[in-house]
Amino acid sequence: MNKQEVILCENLESDLAHALGQCPHDRVFVLTDEHTHRLCLPLLSRVDGLKGAGEIVIGAEDTHKNLATLASVWQALSDGGATRHSLMVNLGGGMVTDLGGFAASTFKRGIPYINIPTTLLAMVDAAVGGKTGINFNGLKNEIGVFAPALSVLIETEFLRTLDSRNFFSGYAEMLKHGLISTPGHWAELLDFDAGQIDYALLKTLVGRSVQVKENIVREDPTERGIRKALNFGHTIGHAFESLALAEERPELHGYAVAWGMVCELYLSCLKTGFPTDRMRQTVRFIKEHYGTFAFDCKEYDRLYDLMKHDKKNTAGVINFTLLKDIGQIALNQTADKDLIFEAFDFYRETMG
Ligand code: GLY
Numbered sequence: 001m002n003k004q005e006v007i008l009c010e011n012l013e014s015d016l017a018h019a020l021g022q023c024p025h026d027r028v029f030v031l032t033d034e035h036t037h038r039l040c041l042p043l044l045s046r047v048d049g050l051k052g053a054g055e056i057v058i059g060a061e062d063t064h065k066n067l068a069t070l071a072s073v074w075q076a077l078s079d080g081g082a083t084r085h086s087l088m089v090n091l092g093g094g095m096v097t098d099l100g101g102f103a104a105s106t107f108k109r110g111i112p113y114i115n116i117p118t119t120l121l122a123m124v125d126a127a128v129g130g131k132t133g134i135n136f137n138g139l140k141n142e143i144g145v146f147a148p149a150l151s152v153l154i155e156t157e158f159l160r161t162l163d164s165r166n167f168f169s170g171y172a173e174m175l176k177h178g179l180i181s182t183p184g185h186w187a188e189l190l191d192f193d194a195g196q197i198d199y200a201l202l203k204t205l206v207g208r209s210v211q212v213k214e215n216i217v218r219e220d221p222t223e224r225g226i227r228k229a230l231n232f233g234h235t236i237g238h239a240f241e242s243l244a245l246a247e248e249r250p251e252l253h254g255y256a257v258a259w260g261m262v263c264e265l266y267l268s269c270l271k272t273g274f275p276t277d278r279m280r281q282t283v284r285f286i287k288e289h290y291g292t293f294a295f296d297c298k299e300y301d302r303l304y305d306l307m308k309h310d311k312k313n314t315a316g317v318i319n320f321t322l323l324k325d326i327g328q329i330a331l332n333q334t335a336d337k338d339l340i341f342e343a344f345d346f347y348r349e350t351m352g
Contacts, residue, residue: 004148006128006214008207012116012155013047016089019114019151020049025087028053029077031100033060036092040118040158050089054080058096065095065135067143073103084108090149093119093166094126094253097149098141101132105147115149118158120170121254124177124209127152129217129230140238142311146222154210156203168194168289169254172233174205176261177212179282180229183326185212186278190285229329231312232321233261236343239306240293251293258290262351263343268322270339272330283350292351300341307340 009015020028030053032041037057044050056076058069077086090100090113097115104113117127133144159167171194178186185208192205213230220227237253237260244251262283268274295303312319318340320333335343 003218004128004130005151006210007151007153008203008210009153009155012153012157013044015153016044016047016114016116017049019153020047020087020089023087023112023114023150025085025112026083027081027086028089029056029080029082029086030054030089030091031056031058031073031096031103032091033058033064033093033096035060036096036118039161040091040116044091053089054082056080058099060092060095062095062135065099067134067136070099070103070134073099074107077103077107082107082111084111086111088113089116090114090127091116091118092122093117094122097122097127098132098144099134101130101147101149102134102144105132105145110147112150115152117152117154119162119166120159120206121166121173122170123154123156123159123206124170125173125213125230127154128210128213130221139311140241148221154206156199156206159202160199165252165255167197168258169252172254172258172261172290174209175282175285176230176232176257177209179261179265179323179326180216180232180329181212181327185209186282186326190281194289225331226329228312228319228321228331230321232323232329233257233264235307235310235312235318235320236260236263236303236340238310239303240295242306243295243299243303244293255290256293258286259293259347259351262286263340263347264320264322266343266346267320267333267335267339268324268330270342271333271335272322272324274323274325278326287351294352295344295348297341297344300344303344304337304340 088104115127117123130148133141136142178189237257241256265279322333
């Protein structure tokens with residue numbers, strides 16, 4: 001897999017002009033959703049390389065991350081005369097960068113693309129690391145390929161207009177990067193005053209967070225080993241997310257991951273010796289900023305079934321990434337049903 005260039009922008013227009021200049025192409029296509037088309041694309045109007053670019057606009061909700069939308073993007077590329085030498089720019093949140101990256105990397109067997117993430121979740125996670133895809137058959141990211149963007153341009157000025165829930169959704173992935181990296185980065189994330197955001201400090205933290213992910217992806221681009229560290233909190237988090245969706249009370253991905261991390265920190269304490277005081281500090285932060293996800297013991301079996309269907313499992317055994325301490329990863333861990341239910345009990349007692 002090619003290495004992707006991740007740039008923390010000082011000036012998005014000139015960084016984009018530079019990125020476009022580095023990749024010879026015949027036509028450029030810009031993919032946006034309805035919101036980023038209206039609010040973000042005009043900010044790039046002075047970039048010469050985008051003059052005459054084909055504009056492809058898709059719906060903004062996650063429900064559009066499907067085969068029909070993907071086909072509409074391929075169709076627009078085809079109708080717009082895209083060739084193997086064309087280039088795509090994906091401007092939006094994780095839905096746009098995931099679907100756009102997949103559309104680009106499959107069109108005519110693959111054209112290059114640049115990601116410009118506009119949400120915190122996309123900046124620190126979705127747009128970086130080459131995972132692309134769509135939802136299919138009721139399953140998230142069921143179809144996709146590893147295909148890194150040429151460049152990922154991170155402009156944190158977009159975060160000034162992000163609503164609080166989407167801010168915290170992305171911040172959960174940053175917290176995860178803190179837990180899997182160093183005590184210093186973890187502590188500075190817990191200290192950050194999210195009520196009174198210092199955007200210069202946020203930019204520094206985003207830069208560090210992306211670096212954590214980049215280092216891991218460089219070592220293991222296709223998730224054979226250490227990249228599984230990025231799944232911390234996600235085994236139980238995905239079950240919360242799926243249950244919430246099935247019960248028609250959808251939750252943002254990062255919230256589900258934050259609550260999943262509460263359970264998986266508890267499992268880490270029991271199974272791999274994660275320090276209890278660090279678990280309690282993290283849980284306190286999550287409770288304060290994310291509230292809780294309500295469920296009762298009658299739903300434990302359903303959550304367990306959802307976990308059994310996770311695509312990260314092998315031979316039906318539920319696979320966890322746990323922690324021995326901050327930055328000390330224990331891959332390919334298992335936990336039996338009783339222990340998982342104990343983690344749910346802990347969650348409800350602590351977060352309820
Ligand atoms: N979102 C986890 C990963 O990119 O591997």
